[in-house]
Amino acid sequence: MSRTEAAGGKAVISSQRTQPGNSRGSGKESAMAATEKAVLVRITGIVQGVGYRYWTESEARARGLDGWVRNRRDGSVEALIAGDEATIDEMLAAFRVGPPASVVEKVTSEAAELPTERGFRTLRTE
Structure with missing residues (x-):
């Protein structure tokens, strides 16, 4: 794994997924595996009870x-x-706006390990 800098000066961990069946899209391994990165994001403001998790899952998918x-x-x-850097940057920009009923005060992000499972889901409150 290597570290690269994403927009806004935040570090992002990148990793090559090169094993067959693990590449995005058709499921076929391409000659060059896509570089995937992951970030852990925290959103503060009026972001609970306004559909933020549902909206996030929909936008991420x-x-x-x-x-x-x-x-x-x-x-x-x-x-x-987790995804390619450009798509992560798009999602970070979307987090700053959020769903209509939310009032986003702050969005912070930090480098993270790639998730072990494919897909996007909502977890229980922690």
Whole structure:
């Protein structure tokens, strides 16, 4: 794994997934495996009770991202998103806006390990 810098100066871990059946898209291994990165994101503001997790899951799936989203007991929302750097940047921008009923105050992100499972899901509150 190597570290690269994403937009906004945040470190992002990148990893090559080169084993057959693990590449995105058709499931066929390409000559060059796509570089995937993962970030752990924390969103604060009025982000619980406004459909933020449902919206996040929908937006992440539409972009083909892997990971999860959950509420935190402190009132924030936390998400792990994994995919190519450009798509992660798009999702980080979307997090700053959020669903219509939300009021996002702050979005922070940090490098994270790639999730062990494919797909995107909502986890229980932690």
